[in-house]
Amino acid sequence: MVDFPQHNVGAKFKGKRIGYFREAAGYERYRSAYVDGFGLLPAVRESVDIPTRFGTVRAYRFGEGDGTPLVLLPGRQAATPLWASNLPSLIGVRPVITLDLLGEPGASVQSEPLTDAADQAAWLDEALRALESRPVHVLGVSIGGWAAVNLVVRHPQRVASVAILDSPFVFGGVTWKMIVVSLGSVLPGMPDKWRNRLLSWIAGGVQAPAELPEGRLIASGMRDFAAYLPMTDRPAKDQLAAIAVPFLGIFAGRSIVHRAKKIAKVARKLVPGAQIEVWPEASHAINGEFPEEIAARMKQFLDEADTAKGA
Template structure:
């Protein structure tokens, strides 16, 4: 799979309010890492580039189970290869769709500015409608968790359940530590070794970026791609209380993106149909640390929905 001809490359896209790769070399390095990561995943049964009002969205399908599927939403600066550790266990539950978030690095290509929460939900709804999926089980990590909640607030009737893995900007504000990591990791002059140390700090001491294909992908996304998305706003308690769908929310005890105890308290006191779990030894990279446990807990949530 080659670099998409429509990828946004060059600073001219900044003035149009679109995410972009800084230059062709950086884009080629990123897509090379993407391909390396993709080759370590199970073979997709199909993939699409779906046209929406805000750009073209890359979607992969893994499996052909006819039941309500799982749809995976990755974290910031990530894409489908992020799910290397999770796909084998989640595919055992039912068909899985993975989406490269619009406006982030990946094979999705932003073609119109996204300026509101409603627009963030709209492009995702257009994708699910194009896939003819009337209802889905959403699973989101980090900013993917925020994306899932935001979608559920705008289109609750299309959600069967929601699994949120240490969702960012959802139950607590982003921490100062995370702000420092985000700022430090994107400076183009930053040595790659120091960028790896920042990513390792964010991941609770996980292995250096290049040792894992998804780590290399995120590192290159940070250094080679410029986001032009609005900063997500934390949800109010009133909004979270309106999220009347079955939710499994996992708060990572070693996460640096937020105050885990504050996030835990907010999730426990707001979600009408929420099951909230605190995993004290988990870092923000919990999808790679606990793939079997995530699949097991997600399976229990889906079973409760099916039985109801």
């Protein structure tokens, strides 16, 4: 059973500009969903809490071998259990490290405000430096992809390659549909029925997310957690042009976040040598919809990255 930490809970944290659970009942609801979701994951090789200037970051290691690890960064209101569909196949590719994002609901606990994108890159840099002395491969889904790009443009020495899955705010803004979902995620009084409909909208309506362990986790994060994160700034064009590591961007053709073909066209212009793809049948829940395909694509991409590095 995973050890879920004591967290920031209750009104005493209001106004401190750090993430917290609004009440004890919400904390217990999220903790229960996290523990249940974690029980569906492969065996954990190591669990570690890493102190940073901005709080304690929870990291897990999965899989065996000594190859360059693949670090997974989840989307908003999610955490490591989001990767339940992906971990079984990804750990067959290479060792995997998952991180719970600081300032989001999860097993990472924020202690100081994050004021800008530089702070958001700084805690991630500190955590990865404590975990690995060498650069790592990074795969992020949704806002986790933005975090990966924000890291590589500010701390390129920490990153061996970057892959992103349908990530907003990297090459463009978001649609009005995504704005509606985002507003719903910060309204604590929203009925669960409406919140679950928003989650189903993100997932393309294929299956009600509340029926899935990760859907239950995200729904509780939306309802029970108050995040105080800075505005998500798009990287500057010159920052994107300066990315020198292998870059893979996969965008979902049925995503509500953005117009995938338009974003892909922009991405190809801004990141020299990037591999940019649109998967027409995928929704924003792409990681859960196509786990085997993502693992196969990541194996190809990472093998190419390792070969290029050794050349």
